[in-house]
Amino acid sequence: xxxxxxxxxxxxxxxxxxxxxxxxxxxxxxxxxxxxxxxxxxxxxxxxxxxxxxxxxxxxxxxxxxxxxxxxxxxxxxxxxxxxxxxxxxxxxxxxxxxxxxxxxxxxxxxxxxxxxxxxxxxxxxxxxxxxxxxxxxxxxxxxxxxxxxxxxxxxx
Amino acid sequence: xxxxxxxxxxxxxxxxxxxxxxxxxxxxxxxxxxxxxxxxxxxxxxxxxxxxxxxxxxxxxxxxxxxxxxxxxxxxxxxxxxxxxxxxxxxxxxxxxxxxxxxxxxxxxxxxxxxxxxxxxxxxxxxxxxxxxxxxxxxxxxxxxxxxxxxxxxxxx
DNA sequence: TTGTTTGCAAACCTTTTGCACGTTA
DNA sequence: TAACGTGCAAAAGGTTTGCAAACAA
Numbered sequence: 001x002x003x004x005x006x007x008x009x010x011x012x013x014x015x016x017x018x019x020x021x022x023x024x025x026x027x028x029x030x031x032x033x034x035x036x037x038x039x040x041x042x043x044x045x046x047x048x049x050x051x052x053x054x055x056x057x058x059x060x061x062x063x064x065x066x067x068x069x070x071x072x073x074x075x076x077x078x079x080x081x082x083x084x085x086x087x088x089x090x091x092x093x094x095x096x097x098x099x100x101x102x103x104x105x106x107x108x109x110x111x112x113x114x115x116x117x118x119x120x121x122x123x124x125x126x127x128x129x130x131x132x133x134x135x136x137x138x139x140x141x142x143x144x145x146x147x148x149x150x151x152x153x154x155x156x157x
Numbered sequence: 158x159x160x161x162x163x164x165x166x167x168x169x170x171x172x173x174x175x176x177x178x179x180x181x182x183x184x185x186x187x188x189x190x191x192x193x194x195x196x197x198x199x200x201x202x203x204x205x206x207x208x209x210x211x212x213x214x215x216x217x218x219x220x221x222x223x224x225x226x227x228x229x230x231x232x233x234x235x236x237x238x239x240x241x242x243x244x245x246x247x248x249x250x251x252x253x254x255x256x257x258x259x260x261x262x263x264x265x266x267x268x269x270x271x272x273x274x275x276x277x278x279x280x281x282x283x284x285x286x287x288x289x290x291x292x293x294x295x296x297x298x299x300x301x302x303x304x305x306x307x308x309x310x311x312x313x314x
Numbered sequence: 315t316t317g318t319t320t321g322c323a324a325a326c327c328t329t330t331t332g333c334a335c336g337t338t339a
Numbered sequence: 340t341a342a343c344g345t346g347c348a349a350a351a352g353g354t355t356t357g358c359a360a361a362c363a364a
Contacts, residue, residue, distance in 0.1 A: 020318095021318080021319095022317095022318060022319065022362085022363050022364075023363075023364095024318095024319065024320080024362080024363075026319080026320075027319095042353090043353080043354080044353085056320085056321070057320090057321085058320070058321045058322070059321095059353095059354085060320080060321075060322085060354085060355070060356085061319080061320060061321070063353095063354065063355075064319085064320090064355090079236040083240060083328075083329075083352070083353065084352085084353065084354095085353085085354090100284065100286050102286075109286075111280070111284065113276070113280045115276050115279065115280065116273075116276045116277065116280055118276075119270070119272050119273045119275075119276040120273065120293070120295070122272065123268070123270045123272065123273055124295060127257065127268065127295075128300045129257050129259075129266075129295070129297055129298070129299055129300060130297045130298040130303060131295045131296075131297040132296055132297035132298065133295075133296045133297065134293065134294065134295045134296065135292070135293070135294045135296070136277070136291065136292070136293050137291065137292045137293075137294075138277070138281060138284075138286070138288045138290075138291045139288075139289055139290045139291065139292070140286055140287045140288040140289035140290065141286070141287040141289065142286055143285045143286060146287055178343080178344090179337085179338050179339075179342095179343060179344065180338080180339095181337080181338075181343095181344065181345080183344080183345075184344090199328095200328080200329080201328085213345085213346070214345085214346085215345070215346045215347070216328090216329085216346095217329085217330075217331085217345080217346075217347085218344080218345055218346075220328095220329065220330075221330095221344085221345090240327075240328065240353075240354070241327090241328065241329095242328085242329090
């Protein structure tokens, strides 16, 4: 092992070169922007984040680049259920988390659970299907929306 | 308990009447078609299944009815990840299964696992989030596509 | 230089909406 | 009959494609 420090841009550049693909400012900026945003950004939000530094960047480039980054394993794509996709940085180690999706406000938050991971892996071994990834999405009502609902119920609105 | 036999159409009619909504041939046929299809049909596939019996039925009606059936708890909607939704009959008891989604051919199959259910429920209790449902989707390569890949590798194509 | 990548505009495709007609109760 | 549901056509929204200009190697 040469290094165990995670250096995203160096990683992206070298992965691109390894595949004979070009290192462009769009690709570097989009990758960096997704890291800065933290989590769960739509293509349009990524565009807004990149635009200040590179005003000419276009939505087709955002999509193409996010797809490329997904192929490279640097980005994970999540369907939120309203016809839109969200993207988030993926950890190269494969560690990951799952999602709480609020049915009312649509906001996505994350959780991790080792017990759940074990259950998934145990069950994957029994299938005639090569499991390459898994999503566990819990849908319901988030704390903020529960509070709103309580407030409405209390005031009788 | 008056009956523990599951009679889908009677159930649909009475649920509609209970909500003051009308019982139409479209609603009955769409509900029945989804049951006949078995599992995981797109709105367009439902249209094709219903058309022979009711040629004038339209896609907007399919969508409106599937949404209604989902509200009634008779249908479950699944995002397959390509911008399309699939619909399947839901069991009134709340029992359910999860999905194997093939990254190559896009086909969806189902599995159940009690251990996984227990892990999900155990973890849901620790969250400040009211969990109303959950999806567990395993993504990877199905047996048929694995066989294809092997064949290609063997013949060197 | 040469082939890849980008930006623009337009196309795509699933899903939703508006409105007049037909149907249910 | 009075309101609800349907069919049609068109719109909406996110995503993808075609192509000429710009760019990395």
